[in-house]
Amino acid sequence: MKILFVTNIPVPYRIDFYNELGKKVDLTVVFEAKGAADQGIKFNYNFDEIKNFKAIFLSDGNIKENKINWTIFKAIKGNYDKIVLTSYSYMTEMALLIYFKFKRVPYYLSSDGGIIKYKEQKLRKWYKTFLISGAKGYFSPSDMSDKYLEYYGAKKNVIYRYPFTSYKKKNQIEEIITDIEKEKIKTKLNIKEKYLVLGVGQFIYRKGWDLLLNAMEGISDEVALCLIGGKPTEEYKRIVAEKKLQHVYFMDFMKSEELSEYYKAADLFVLPTREDIWGLVINEAMNYGLPVITTTACVAGQELVQQEENGYLVDSEDLHIITELNCYIKKIIFSKGIREQLSNASLRAIKKYSIENMACSYHEHLREDN
Template sequence: MAMKNVLFITNLPTPYRIDFYRELGKLCDLTVVIEARRSKDLHFNWNDNDITTFKLHYLNDDNLNEKKINWSILKYLSKSKFDVIVVSCYHTYTGMLSLAYMKAKHIPYLFETDGGMIAEIESSIKKSYKTTLIKGAKAYFSPSEGSDKYLAYYGASKDRIHRYPFSSLSDADILQHPLSSDEKLSIRKRLGVKESKMILAVGQFIHRKGFDVLMEAAKDMDRNIGIYIVGGKPTEEYLEMQRKYDLTQVHFEGFKTKNELAEYFKAADLFVHPTREDIWGLVINEAMAYGLPVITTNKCVAGMELVTDKDCLIDTDNPSQLKAIMETLMDDDVRRNNIASDNLRKIAGYTVEKMAEAHIKVFEGM
């Protein structure tokens, strides 16, 4: 079968997306059109000149302006140029133009989402607007059951929704087996971890991530369990909580590179992500790839999709429930090890290689 000629349209470049396109480009003749670059001050794990498996085009070399239409997208939207066109962003004006143009010209296209949640409160006008944009695709790519429901709610035909394993990981990123206690201890010594056990959390210090709930849960826990939060500079709110509760076992570790962060994942006994909402949450994939048991909330789509021990899916804003499950797992080495092994088996199906294969399967059926 001849390789499909595929166009992918998205808004911004991200490392995991570039890795996915690299894999997808090995399986089809791929062109990727990105609306804009990110800030030139940010450095990522690729160089555009090193991309060889697909063709990459930026519509704009400046930062993204979501409310500005870039009309140059229209030159790519042709029935004759591509066998398959995939739109993976619909909230920018250029994305909306792409969808409206293809609908008007009866150009078949596919729609991809990284995740979505049905709004609890939404006006009929806003729902109608979303429905107009989302409905009408020849096929839909969805990463989860919740995203299936989101797409169907906004007009997608259920029989056109295809599941794919959303991930930022490659096959090589996943450990073959959980690290032993001795291996973790050795890494913790290198990192300067003084406590006998270690819990890790990763993310920005913003309200949505729920680190205040983690700190509230920690105030009455064993001080020999270190809690390490990686991901930027804490705001005064978190520093004040640390002082108020004398949380000497809670450490703010700042930003880490990918390689540095890998050491923290390997050193930890448990990963906690007390988010108030995540339409996916790729950090869950990453923690599982290092063989970590994961505790997260029932508002984290990745957790609901990937975490098999349902005791580890807690309510949001519930520090007592979080404290209880953290203490239960930290006191039970056997259960932690069993969960770690289960997580490694589960996450092996969630790689950019598997993600590319799932897309090709749908393309070949078009």
């Protein structure tokens, strides 16, 4: 089976995914560009890792979201059994999608998640419906994403589920890390507090770190909060000063190997996001057996976090969200029994979410759909 994927940039976990899928099919992937200067995230690109698929780059530079790269139409020429598009918001892929619609070329649309905007302008909704509807099939990672696709015109019977993740099976731990081992790693990382609450993600308003910082007020001096994702904003510094938080540490982006040590050392993971169409850090935290607190505005949270089983979901629009975060943090941190129960449940729930299983899911659906 000869498959064509069209996507934006070669994010590392995507290269892993295409390598796995390339073991099963004759795969060509067209990337819009090799980099993305304005995304605020530092990826560790290693193009030598491209092994099991043919990669075509429309540009050696950074992607231009609002400009059409017309070479896309030359790059996709060939005879393919199935074509998969991964985005409709970038101008180049949008132009290709519209071209396929008018030429009646069957294609699939792959989604990493989505949140319905009920209050959006009618014209904008019409245009999104025009772009999303009409695909031969859709790949969706969650119930929320299914509803999103249906809302914008996708037919329910051609929406296929897949386990969205960024981790290979070899990166998933088999058993939760013991308190003794966590203590050793904390010492290695120069974390002097007994417990560690971890948050990972860009330091932007949408991620809700201001909410978490406020929620740390009054929590024991035995608890450290480590936020990894950039340089602290003036607002974060102000909250720390006003609340007299003595055990908050801000850290820049890290390579995955270094970041994994913080996941291993942590006792709890919190993502207080105001909106995340998925949130792969939830997968990452669960892969290390961490209890998770996140919000109802996190699609990964809705799909992977079961209330009181492996963590807690709080309402992102609740006026009392800071109080709720504070209560759940203390409940988990100061009860070893609850913490271990949630940790074990996280490991069980995340097992099927591997790059290998993601590739198998795509392969099965593409092979069976004729």
